[in-house]
Amino acid sequence: GEDVEQSLFLSVREGDSSVINCTYTDSSSTYLYWYKQEPGAGLQLLTYIFSNMDMKQDQRLTVLLNKKDKHLSLRIADTQTGDSAIYFCAEPMDSNYQLIWGAGTKLIIKP
């Protein structure tokens, strides 16, 4: 069945790069999404990538997509304390209305 997998935790030092990984199962997905959830808040759309792209860059964020391996990654350059959050990867189901969610990766920043 359809499933999105992420590791649950990532710990990095302030100023280093963070790389959060995600694997998905539906190769026909048109978009893939990254959401950020700060403590006690809802989820915010961080970025997304079209399935016909390999890479998307937006300031400190770089999304890489490997369709052959069904692997998506989010790289955050120069990680800051404000980047502490849970990051969710998501892909659309066939209906295009519903998203399938990963369990979320908690990014922990060490001083």
Next chain:
Amino acid sequence: DGGITQSPKYLFRKEGQNVTLSCEQNLNHDAMYWYRQDPGQGLRLIYYSQIVNDFQKGDIAEGYSVSREKKESFPLTVTSAQKNPTAFYLCASTATGSGYTFGSGTRLTVV
């Protein structure tokens, strides 16, 4: 500004009580969703609605009920049949082919 509003932010429920969580959007989105999030866990789908006067059960619908009488509104009732309702509840909406917009969440606690 368009957005999605959840209220209240915090809610306390006594044993045996029904409580209703509000979710309103002015984004003209067709689809709306309710998720439950437990500490350290991902999102679990409770109910969703793709059009007015129609809704479907998600993965954990037992003990919950919803209505969709207006496009803008999708209230969730947590009934006394839900034995472990303490959680963070998130409402979201979307239009076809776009990502989700989330509310800021309601934290429900049983007292």
